[in-house]
Amino acid sequence: MTDPNRITLYYSPQSRATGARILLEELGAPYDLQILNMKAGEQRGPAYLAINPLGKVPAIHHRGELVTEQVAIFIYLADLFPQGGLTPALNDPLRGPYLRWIAYYGSSFEPALIDKFMQREPAPITQSPYADYDTMLGALEAQLARGPYLLGERMTAADILWGVAFSWTMMFGIVPKKDVFVRYAERITSRPAFQRISAADAEMAAQHAAVVGG
Incomplete structure (x- = not known):
């Protein structure tokens, strides 16, 4: 069945x-x-x-x-x-903050990241979806400084999203390796699920490259 x-x-x-x-x-x-x-x-x-x-x-x-x-x-x-x-229930007081920070990823972080990576001038602050890069990242830093997770002691799906993102963006130098970001990413990347999938990804990516390379 x-x-x-x-x-x-x-x-x-x-x-x-x-x-x-x-x-x-x-x-x-x-x-x-x-x-x-x-x-x-x-x-x-x-x-x-x-x-x-x-x-x-x-x-x-x-x-x-x-x-x-x-x-x-x-x-x-x-x-x-x-x-x-990994998710606060609808009647949980943390539901609102959870949705805030998980949506922040798509609405503010990624647009700011792409502008920075492409070395593009951001829109004027009054029209930019993320204000400016430093303000966007500073809000995250302040939230994570309360740690150990975005919502304090409770890990949620938002932390999986952000932990993976920080591990990649710091690796490529798009996000600075501030202590708060490094420690936060390590909490996620040290988990067994991340380790398993990272190993599987590396093997799969090598296979894909071999297919393309002939």
Whole structure:
């Protein structure tokens, strides 16, 4: 009998989809991978563009419906598997702060990050979705300084999202290696789920590169 809660995750190694897979592991959720070789451009092929016209991962299928956008996927999965303990309930006082910081990732952090990475001038502060880079990052630093997690002592799906993001962005020098960010990322990257998926990703990425290289 097919498990109605089984998730299909459209996936490519060492991409934004990595965090979604780590979250699935943390939740103990049943899932299958639909793997795309992004080095070969499969995410831009007609088969996948029919699923997600933006050609981006992650995306998930569940109960016949498609969910895209990394933040939406994190909220959806954590709510779908509340037994994983990674989401505050609707009547929990922490629900609002949880949604604030998980949405902050997509609405403020990523736009600021891309502008910085591309060395683009940001929009005027009154029109920018993230004010300015230093203000955006400073708000995060102040929140994480209360630690050990975004919501204090309680780890949530938001921390999986942010911990993975910090580990990558500090590696590439887009986010400075401030002590508060380094310690926070280490709390997530030292977890077994992160270690398992990182090892699997490295192997899968090597296979994809070999296919492209012939």
